[in-house]
Every structure is written in structure tokens, then in C-alpha cells.
Amino acid sequence: MENPPDMSEALESLAAKVRACRICVEQPRGRPLPHQPRPVLVPSSKARILLAGQAPGTKVHISGMPFTDASGDRLRNWLGVTPDEFYDTEKFAIVPMGFCFPGQDAKGADLPPRKECAPAWRADLMALMPQIDLVLTIGGYAQSWHMGTARGPSLTETVRNWRAVWDAAAGPKVLPLPHPSWRNTGWLKKNPWFEMDLLPFLRSEIRYRLN
Numbered sequence: 001m002e003n004p005p006d007m008s009e010a011l012e013s014l015a016a017k018v019r020a021c022r023i024c025v026e027q028p029r030g031r032p033l034p035h036q037p038r039p040v041l042v043p044s045s046k047a048r049i050l051l052a053g054q055a056p057g058t059k060v061h062i063s064g065m066p067f068t069d070a071s072g073d074r075l076r077n078w079l080g081v082t083p084d085e086f087y088d089t090e091k092f093a094i095v096p097m098g099f100c101f102p103g104q105d106a107k108g109a110d111l112p113p114r115k116e117c118a119p120a121w122r123a124d125l126m127a128l129m130p131q132i133d134l135v136l137t138i139g140g141y142a143q144s145w146h147m148g149t150a151r152g153p154s155l156t157e158t159v160r161n162w163r164a165v166w167d168a169a170a171g172p173k174v175l176p177l178p179h180p181s182w183r184n185t186g187w188l189k190k191n192p193w194f195e196m197d198l199l200p201f202l203r204s205e206i207r208y209r210l211n
């Protein structure tokens with residue numbers, strides 16, 4: 001059988017292993033996943049842009065497609081792309097820090113990405129996507145993994161420092177973003193520089209890579 005045009009044979013093979021993963025049920029670090037795993041990720045051997053998010057929420061757990069929710073609508077608006085562009089695997093790879101919906105806490109907030117996921121899979125997936133030249137780190141977990149010491153003491157400081165992060169990147173360019181969740185609407189109001197300065201730059205870098 002031919003490989004999907006957007007994935008090398010090695011990447012397709014690894015993605016198949018991820019999709020069959022049961023680590024958080026069978027060998028969990030702490031409490032097991034409260035439901036059957038349903039990994040949601042869109043790796044690509046062609047896309048230049050990687051969306052490194054957190055973990056699926058309830059709607060994405062049901063749809064099996066990343067960002068099929070209000071956060072996705074806001075993220076597409078930030079990027080200045082249509083849904084067709086966003087889900088074009090030759091344009092975007094979407095690989096969150098945790099691939100399965102982690103469940104919710106007692107207050108109904110989504111739990112953090114499962115700790116098991118990135119150590120098990122992320123380095124190998126990244127190694128098979130060497131064409132990525134822009135990583136959008138969405139939230140603190142992705143910023144910790146992809147930015148290392150360039151991450152600031154808080155999410156606000158990390159994102160505010162975006163120009164220095166951009167200039168300093170030796171490998172793929174990195175732009176830190178807050179999570180596009182409605183929970184961050186207050187943060188967006190308090191930090192108008194994000195929409196005034198960072199978003200126009202982000203949109204021009206996205207458009208440059210899509211055209």
C-alpha cells in the first residue's frame with residue numbers, strides 16, 4: 001500500500017504506534033486515564049508549521065480532529081487561515097503535548113496533558129519531521145518542551161519576550177502563544193500588545209509559509 005502523501009513511511013509507522021498507544025491505561029504514572037485512549041494528532045512530512053498545543057478537550061475527544069472547538073476558531077483567527085488551510089496536512093502539522101483527552105478536575109476544568117505522553121513519543125515524532133521551520137508553542141507545556149531555557153518565569157513573560165525568542169532560535173523558529181481558550185479572554189484584554197504586535201507578525205510568517 002502507498003504511504004499517505006503527507007507522511008514518510010517512518011512517520012506513518014510511528015503515528016500508527018501512537019494511535020494504538022495504551023500507556024496511560026496500562027502503565028500510568030499515577031491515576032490511569034479515566035476513559036479509553038483516543039490519541040488526536042496530525043503529523044506531517046510536508047508541513048513547515050507545527051502547532052504544538054496542550055491536549056484535546058471534550059469536543060476534540062469526540063470528533064477525533066484537533067481544534068474542532070471554540071479554541072480552534074480563535075486560533076484560526078489568530079493565524080489568519082481558513083479551516084481548509086488549517087486542516088491541510090501539507091500546511092500544518094498538529095502535535096499537542098498530550099494526545100488523549102486527560103479528563104477533568106472536580107470543577108470541570110480540563111486536566112493538564114498526561115505526563116506519560118511527551119517522554120514516550122515527542123522526540124521521535126519531531127525527529128521524523130525535520131522540515132518543520134516554525135513551531136507555535138501554545139501554552140506553558142509546549143513552551144517548556146520546545147523552548148527550554150528561553151521560556152520565561154510566567155506565560156505572560158514568555159509570550160511578551162517573543163521577539164527575542166524569535167531572533168535567538170538556532171533551529172526552527174519558535175513563537176510562544178497563550179492557549180486560545182475562552183479562559184484566556186481576560187489575559188488578552190490585559191495584554192493588548194499581543195493582538196497589536198505579535199498577531200500581525202504571526203500572520204505574515206504564516207502567509208509567507210503557505211504561499
Ligand code: SF4
Nearest residue numbers: 021024037099100117
Ligand atoms: S496520552 Fe499519550 S501516552 Fe497516554 S495513552 Fe494517549 S497517546 Fe498514549
